[in-house]
Amino acid sequence: MSVEFAPLTIEPAYRKVAAAIGARILSRELREGERLPSETELARQFKVNRSTVREALRELESRGLVQRRTGSKLMSVSRPQQGAVAAGVSHALMLHDVTVRDLWEALTILEPPIAAGAARRRTDADLARLITAVEAFVAARADTEEAVRLTAGVFRCLGAATHNPVLGLAQEPLLQLLEPSLRVMIDEVPQARTRIATAHRRLLEALQARDADAAQQWMARHIRDFRKGYEIAGIDLEVRVET
Amino acid sequence: MSVEFAPLTIEPAYRKVAAAIGARILSRELREGERLPSETELARQFKVNRSTVREALRELESRGLVQRRTGSKLMSVSRPQQGAVAAGVSHALMLHDVTVRDLWEALTILEPPIAAGAARRRTDADLARLITAVEAFVAARADTEEAVRLTAGVFRCLGAATHNPVLGLAQEPLLQLLEPSLRVMIDEVPQARTRIATAHRRLLEALQARDADAAQQWMARHIRDFRKGYEIAGIDLEVRVET
DNA sequence: GTCGGTGAATTGTCCGACAATCATACGATT
């Protein structure tokens, strides 16, 4: 008779407290912006020490579920910010030895449909932001650092123009991981800036015309160009991405 | 004369400590599995109180950068686990009012290329796992809960078979968010199980033959079927996803 | 070599303390 017991996990109090508060936030019982009770009050309610409450708050804080509004002492409930969540994903991917090729492949899959969706659903405000971003890229030719940021910025504009938060959040980690290799590439490949600027212009035209097919095709070409740029710059596709 | 000062941010000590340790992990100076010094020792090195160290550890813990190995007291460096990272993304998306339509659109974009990549790069072990998953789905027809899990499981097998961690991690939050609506659909639509099983079989055949086109097409059809299922089940596409 | 005991180290939790900061109210000044 095999008497087997499942290994029982003893949750420390700080995790239970975090789970209890987190559950209330995820269930929207606590709404965004609502202020949490003070640490002392939480300690009283949960019947634990304030130190325990503080450890729980640190966990919720790093998950982006609570936040301190500037110049306020009490924590308030918040929605995790896209950038912060994506940074977590980026770090995870980096530590899992993602290669430049993996990244590039994901971009080839994700970005063309995003461009198409943006062309279909962009508002005039989206278009205006894209124009600003594209013009800024042309203006920043001299400054590599700025050019890299603005290249990612154009992608972000397109992601936002799809009005689908899933797509925006899915591409964000890729953009964060892309930047280092993009920096090398823009620095090493003389014609990179011109080709990127051209792609931007075509994408912009496609969005203006709401031409999803054109947007998709130009984006696909844009991403393919990245790969060519990597090869010219001598970046090994099998090398791990860094931050 | 507009004398303007940037708002200066004062970092609390617990965040500085977390940043310091986190940076060492991200730079791979601390390798996976390596054990961290004890809390007391860290407090001594950073010249802060142990409570402060503990708050920092809670942050790193929730980011998945450190972990306690079962039956060990000392924290050890770890890579964030896919499931945990994805859960954070899922929660973020949910709180950002992602709709079933948003989710479905992302699936239509992501999954067909994943299926194609899986067909191209799957190993025999991947195939074996997929066969197991598909057979388990057929066997679990009676149990809705199990059927839902196994449907997601087939997607996960395909994601893993691409051997691209970016794709695996990109789809995971979608799968997590999909489950609740999938549960309703499978329960409400009588023919859903059969159609899903058929799709699974076709995908399996495509992977066996390493036929990327077929895999992509069947997956596209599979995802389109989901949408039909939602309509039949009377699920409003504009409704927010839940957990 | 395996087993079990023993003492040190470590964590989880608690308590109490205090300076710095923030919120608020209330006058005082211009």
Place this chain on the structure above:
DNA sequence: AATCGTATGATTGTCGGACAATTCACCGAC
């Protein structure tokens, strides 16, 4: 009236110390 200074109380960030429960590392008995 609007602004400023001040007093008061609440709250956070940080500290020090404490202790039970658990784990670790060593050592000796068999």
